[in-house]
Amino acid sequence: MSWLSDYRADVARYTTYTKHPGAQNLIAQQALWALLQYRLASAVYRSSLPPVVRLPALTVLYAWRKAIEITTGICLPHTAVIGPGLYIAHFGQVIFNKRTRMGARCDVHQGVTIGFSDRRGKAGVPVIGDRVWIGPNATLAGPITVGDHVMVSANSLVVDDVPPETVVRGVPAEVVGSR
Numbered sequence: 001m002s003w004l005s006d007y008r009a010d011v012a013r014y015t016t017y018t019k020h021p022g023a024q025n026l027i028a029q030q031a032l033w034a035l036l037q038y039r040l041a042s043a044v045y046r047s048s049l050p051p052v053v054r055l056p057a058l059t060v061l062y063a064w065r066k067a068i069e070i071t072t073g074i075c076l077p078h079t080a081v082i083g084p085g086l087y088i089a090h091f092g093q094v095i096f097n098k099r100t101r102m103g104a105r106c107d108v109h110q111g112v113t114i115g116f117s118d119r120r121g122k123a124g125v126p127v128i129g130d131r132v133w134i135g136p137n138a139t140l141a142g143p144i145t146v147g148d149h150v151m152v153s154a155n156s157l158v159v160d161d162v163p164p165e166t167v168v169r170g171v172p173a174e175v176v177g178s179r
Contacts, residue, residue, distance in 0.1 A: 003043035009084035010035045013105070017087065031088035034074040037064050041078035083130065090136070103130035103148065110136050117142035119159060129164065151179050 014029050041061035044054060061078065069075050073092045076082065080096050083104030088094055090110040096102075097115045112134050116125050124143025132146055135154035140146065147164030156173040167177040 003039040006084040007036060007039040009104075010039070010086055013085050013087040017089075030072040030091050031074060031094075034068045034072050034076050034088070034094075035086060037061065037068050038076035038078060038080075038082065041065060042080075042082075045078045097125045099125040100128070101125070102128040103132065105131050107133045109134060109138075109154070112137070113139045113141070115139065115141045117159065126158070149179050 011032060014032060018029070041058065041064075044057045044061060047054060049057070058078070065076075065078070074088060074094045076096050077098040079098045080100040080102070082096070082100070082102045083106070085105035086102070087107045089107060092110045094108055094110065095113045095115065099116070100114045102114070106128065114126055114128070116123070119142045122143050126140045126142065126144045126146055128140070128146045129148035129150065131148055132150045132152070134140070134152045135156065137154055138152045138156045138158065140152065140158040142159050144159065144161050146152070146158065146162045147166070149165045150162050151167040152158055152162075152173065153167065153169030155171070156169050157171040158168060158173040160172065162168050162173070163175070165179050166175045167179055168174060169176050
């Protein structure tokens with residue numbers, strides 16, 4: 001898929017939830033500003049453009065990312081891999097590590113951190129499946145895998161693998177049911 005089709009999938013998620021036309025969401029939804037910047041920067045980063053073109057473009061896009069981070073509190077580094085249809089539900093403090101890998105049609109709420117951890121001698125960043133719902137103020141850290149169709153409850157700390165089709169909650173998060 002191209003960056004534009006991925007971004008259209010992002011906008012479609014907002015249109016579904018907010019019931020507003022896409023153009024109105026582009027203005028009103030700060031997360032769509034961050035997603036537009038991410039999709040463009042990621043496309044340039046992964047492109048086959050010659051370095052003489054790509055590096056200056058990435059420099060400009062990095063400055064734009066920093067402006068978006070300051071304005072919205074949302075950090076989506078261009079090196080992360082994020083599937084189409086990401087929905088960031090609320091304005092404020094959403095941090096993705098630069099090596100984050102996330103599938104399609106995920107929901108992320110305010111205060112979420114997806115980050116690096118060096119726990120038990122294993123360093124890394126989470127790999128998150130498709131259609132994962134991550135509640136407010138949840139943290140996912142370390143070299144873990146979160147399966148498809150998982151629900152991470154609010155205020156949870158996920159530091160171990162999560163099987164598909166489950167609900168996790170707590171600190172540290174434990175499986176409490178199926179989805």
